[in-house]
Amino acid sequence: MSAKDFLSAFETSLTDNSFVRLSLGNYKGAEPFLKKISARKISVKNAEKISLTCHYKTRDIVKNHDVEKAVAEIQKQLNHGFNTAMLFTTKFDLQLERGKLAKNPPSQTELPPLDHDRKKKRHVETQGKFYLYALNVTDDKGNVLKNAQDKYRQIDKYVEILGSLLEKIPRGTIHNIVDMGAGKGYLTFALHDxxxxxxxxxxxxxxxxxxxxxxxxxxxxxxxxxxxNLEFVDGTIQNYDAAGANILIALHACDTATDDAILKGISAGASLIVVAPCCHKQIRREMESGKKQNELDPLTRHGIFMERQAEMVTDSLRALILEYFGYSVKVFEFVGGEHTPKNVMIAATKTGKARNPEILKKIHKTKDFFGISSHHLEKLLKI
Ligand SMILES: C[S@@+](CC[C@H](N)C(=O)[O-])C[C@H]1O[C@@H](n2cnc3c(N)ncnc32)[C@H](O)[C@@H]1O
Known part of the structure; x- marks a missing residue:
């Protein structure tokens, strides 16, 4: 009887607009790793839904239901292993435990907001940031302009990624950061900020x-x-004296300019080198002219595959060369910018164990397999 009363109170709270939230706990049912279920009201495309989250040991599964289906689902779960239930309304709290109901004064008298996607955490604040306004990313009130949403997302993602990479470097050692091929400076300003x-x-x-x-x-x-502490210098990557740089960044620097930047980072002994390569012409030319006849040549027979393989081979060799110089390397997907669909990022953190001959062997084997006489970075580093 009590479970029925509980469900009826739940349904009423949804219709008289007093529902705050609901949770089911103390699960003893058959579903492995299920721990609890929580329910809240949300708005999806201007329609009210009940969002049910099943909390498992290592993940959550969220499903949005109409009121009727949500009540039926809670009823089903109460009959299949949940031993406690709490209903919070603006009028009262209702607890169901071992078949007994307890009604208490409301712990919350205000309705929660119905926002669906709780606001995503931003890493780049837009309010009061003159640089974002001056670069046409926001208006003068800090709202991201419609035509700059992609750019803002890219900047925000970049700062998120850099933030997590910087966490692994002792704070006291971060003092000199060089961004090679800074362009219009979006990412340079955001990182400085x-x-x-x-x-x-x-x-x-x-x-x-x-x-x-x-x-x-x-x-x-x-x-x-x-x-x-923020300055832009007119000149080429090749001619820039990066001595003392402990973080070296080059995002979408064209073709071998990425290699020139990596060289500067390695030579400076930078603790962190982050590059997002762009156009991979040097290795593509090498692969085309030195085209190897071997059991895997279908991988490069078609132009589009040749292009993609050249990208992967160029960046795989960069990663290996960085490892050879004592870096631990991660390669992962970045967000594409408006100027390039390329979205691979190479992040290299100095570990110190350099010049492992096994890595050099791998570099040579990879080059040989793809008919490459020399990778630009290899030449720069004279290995
Ligand atoms: C595609 S933009 C990227 C700008 C910025 N890093 C970003 O990701 O938003 C590449 C920039 O690198 C500059 N650049 C390319 N090669 C360079 C070199 N060798 N020395 C200095 N700047 C270079 C270009 O002038 C251009 O502004």
Whole structure:
């Protein structure tokens, strides 16, 4: 009888708009790893739904139901192993335990918001950030412009990734960051902002860029924003003296410019090197001219596959070369920018164990297999 009363109170709270939330616990049923179920009201495309979350030991499964289905589902679960249930309404709290009901004053008298996707955590705040306004990412109130949503997502994801990579580096050692091929500086500004305002670090950030107009623009924005320790330098990656850099970044630097940047990072002994390569022409040319006849040549027979293989081979060799120089390397998917569909990121963290001959052998074997006489980075590092 009590379970029936509990369900009826649940249903009433949904119709008289007093429902706050519900939970089922003390599960003794047959489903492995199920621990509890929670229910809340949400709005999906302007229609009210009840969102049920089944909490398992290592994951959650969420399903949204109409009111009727949600009540039926809670009824089913009460009959199949849940021994306690709590209903929270703005009028009362109702507890069902071992068949007994207990009614208490409400612990919450306000209805919770109906937002569906609880706001995703942002890593780049937009309010009061002049650089985002000056770069046409937000309006003057900090709202992301419609046509800059992708750009903002890319910046935010980048800061999220960099943030987790930086966590592995002792704070006191982060003092000199160089961003090679900084372009319009979106990511350089955002990283500087994150270091200064989230990590409270006064690290020096330098953007290196060969287009003088972009360097002027970025230095102007940095000046107008009163951003200390941020500077854009007019020049090439190849000619930049990166000595002292302990974090080296190069995002979407074209073709072998990525290799030039990696060289600078390795030579400076940077603790972290992060690159998102873009266009892989050098190795593609090598693979095409040195085309090997072997059992796996169908992998490169078609132009599109040749292009994709060349990308993978270029970046696999970069990863191996970084490992050879004592870095632990992760390769993963980044978000594509508007200027490139390429979305691979290589993050290398210095571990110190360098020059393992087994890695050198792998580099040589890979090159030989694909008919490559030399990788640009290999040449730069003279290995
Ligand atoms: C595709 S943009 C990427 C900009 C920025 N890193 C980003 O991801 O938003 C590449 C930039 O690298 C610059 N660049 C390419 N090769 C360079 C080199 N060798 N030295 C300096 N800058 C270079 C280009 O001028 C361009 O602004």
């Amino acid at each position: 994150y270091l200064m305002n989230t990590l409270n670090l006064k690290a020096k950030v330098t953007g290196v860029e060969m287009r003088s107009d972009l360097v002027r623009l970025c230095n102007g924005i940095a000046r107008d924003s009163n951003l200390a």
